[in-house]
Amino acid sequence: MSEYNGEIKKMMIILSKATLENVYAAFVLANGARMEGIEAEIFFTFFGLEAIHKKKLEHLHIATVGNPAMHMPTMLGGLPGMESLATMMMKKEMEKIDMPDVHEFLDIMVASGVKLWACKLAMDMFHYEKEDMYDEINDIITVGDFYKQGAGIGTHMLFI
């Protein structure tokens, strides 16, 4: 812990999921880092790519099945419309605490200097093109490129 007294200099966040609660966790952590003067970068991989996919990012849902914190029987969570209902309720709550929607949050992060990277492998797998993605992403890169981005003392990596 001798380096910078263990101070965090850079947060490298890997987002692999597209459920709203995970996307927001990644965004709040990245934006919160910038607010503290810490560098932040997000690597969007697998389903995480949906958070920067133009046609999908406005339609992300929270998970009602397999999520014990929903306090809802799994069978009920699987009913049609249940995810939409839960998502609508959550969005209402988030508005109350001044939480931006996904698109606005991306804009805020870009303005704050958060770097956004799309995973090349996952882009190929889902047959996504650069044009499909949010305009302000920095680039489509490999995992090796992402590790290079994380070089330096005080870098922390987080997988969501």
Next chain:
Amino acid sequence: MEKEIAGKMISVNNEGYLTNFSQWTKEVGEAIALENHIIMTPRHWEVIAYLQNEHKNNVALSIRKIGKSDVLDIKEFYALFPQGPLKTSTKIAGIPKPASCI
């Protein structure tokens, strides 16, 4: 606790934020800015005046609200106060550190 800032004894909390705004002067703000490696420009002071006014009106400050203000956008806010704009600017302005996460 008390701390000498710009030649005066000023009440601050353990993070260095003023606890009594009536002790704030431009010189105090300037000294705090220097400690945070910021040379104040007229533009900086405009932003500080805006923040102080928002605080006076009991508006909870957040990066999102700054972005929606007519005063400046988020990009400029980061350019003016690179090392954590909200926490640095409020310290210079002599107002409490916002408890916002966004």
